[in-house]
Amino acid sequence: MGNNLDALFNPENIAVVGASSNPLKAGYIILDNLLSIGYSKKIFPINIFKKEILGLKCYKKLSDIEDKIELIVLITPSKAIFHIMEDLEIRMAKKKDVKVIVCAAANYGETKTREGIKRQDCLINTAKRHGVRVVGPNCIGIIDNINRVDTTFVETLLPRESRGKKGGISFISQSGALAASILMMGASQPEPISMNKFISIGNMADVDFIDLLEYFERDENTKVIGMYMEGYHNGRKLIDTLARITKKKPVVVLKVGRSEIGAKAANSHTGSLAGADAVYDAAFRQYGIIRVYTIEEMMDTLQSLDGCILPKGNNVFILTQAGGPGIYCTDAYMDEKILKLPLISSETKKKLKELLPDMANVCSPEGYADITAAADVHHHVESLRMVMEDDAVDSVIFITVVPTFLPRKKLADELVRLLKDEGYGKKKPLYICIMAGNYVWECREILEKNGIRTYDTPLHCVKAAANMVKYKGFLNSMGGVE
Secondary structure (H helix, E strand, C coil): CCCCCHHHHCCCCEEEECCCCCCCCHHHHHHHHHHHHCCCCCEEEECCCCCEECCEECECCHHHCCCCCCEEEECCCHHHHHHHHHHHHHHHHHCCCCCEEEECCCCCHHHCCHHHHHHHHHHHHHHHHCCCEEECCCCCEEEECCCCEECCCCCCCCCHHHCCCCCCEEEEECCHHHHHHHHHHHHCCCCCCCCCEEEECCCCCCCCHHHHHHHHHHCCCCCEEEEEECCCCCHHHHHHHHHHHCCCCCEEEEECCCCHHHHHHHHHHHCCCCCCHHHHHHHHHHCCCEEECCHHHHHHHHHHHHHCCCCCCCEEEEEECCHHHHHHHHHHHHHCCCCECCCCCHHHHHHHHHHCCCCCEECCCCCEEECCCCCCHHHHHHHHHHHHHCCCCCEEEEEEECCCCCCHHHHHHHHHHHHHHCCHHHCCCEEEEEECHHHHHHHHHHHHHCCCCEECCHHHHHHHHHHHHHHHHHHHHCCCCC
16 A cells, blocks of 8 residues: 555545534544644534534535545444445545545454454455555544644543644554543643644554654654554564664653563454564664653653753762652662762862751762752752752752742742753753642643643652663664764
């Protein structure tokens, strides 16, 4: 089949087969998402019983639509696929316009039943005859926040003002449910995450990892690629593709099926063979592919790679306002092995001791400072400035548990002044953890709305910092430049 993936992310008009007027149905949510994100071209709902849905004129079948259609979204029960493909044959004979089908419905090849396989064969073989690409079946669709396309049936609760905002993260998921969860978790951040491109690929009956990786490799708006992966039939080709891309753009992979039972579960889910995990793990390490083990680590790492400059080295200073979280952070830090506590200059140590309350712990151990709960906003901001100015420091983990007597909004505003207005946030990677929960939500929200990433716990900071260091180390080993 041809490529045609431009029409997946920036289609000239979209038809939704199985559109619904019921807000509880996927066919309704897809239309609502397209309207909410601000898709600027034409949307054609296909519903034999309705004349209009959400102000859009309905059609009984694809072949009735006179306008050009490049993308079709299928959300009908799978048993209807034979009639739909017959109608597609009629349309293509006349129009030859459809380039991509997103089949969101399930009950196809992943069932491993005769009927499911027959339905998938009908879909794929008909599409192949006309050079039409197919995403899915058994997927939740795609999002392109630049071209304002959202064919998913996920209610992410992303505020309307955040719809259409773009970042540099493009994400591929083999699981629809996990993909939906990632979207919802992203929408629940102090500043909602709006990805560049997002795609759920389901069964990969046609469009697969390689197609999308190569597309994102060329896409100038994609800065970092994320993947949720269960398995792939050609592991060697996948690794070769990833190895080429990671020299240009970081790739973060959450690879599941690590255990024997997990591998069997992956095969049952999307029909994917997980492959020998040890082989994948070794290849990931060799070629600079960043492997993560939790959803949280994946999201933190993707956002760090998108929003921070890469560190010059592995010297990461821990600056904390509370002893317990600082010790917790230090233990997690030492587990990573790759990170090194820096030896800052005597001059920086002297400045910190002169600035901070008497009970503050400055560099015992080296590379660690506890400014104590007595620290005010000035202590927080200026100690951070001093640490970031020290030449021995490549990155900083900054932790504070805001006590009731410390003004949260003032702290956020002063950090914005330092990191954004004075430009310190662009000099070195900084991992800020403001604990804990809703009490500090406003503080985190102010920072994130100003482009300053915050993290939920010290462990999240450590994992992100370690992965940034790993990728920078890989680039250095390849002769990378600043």
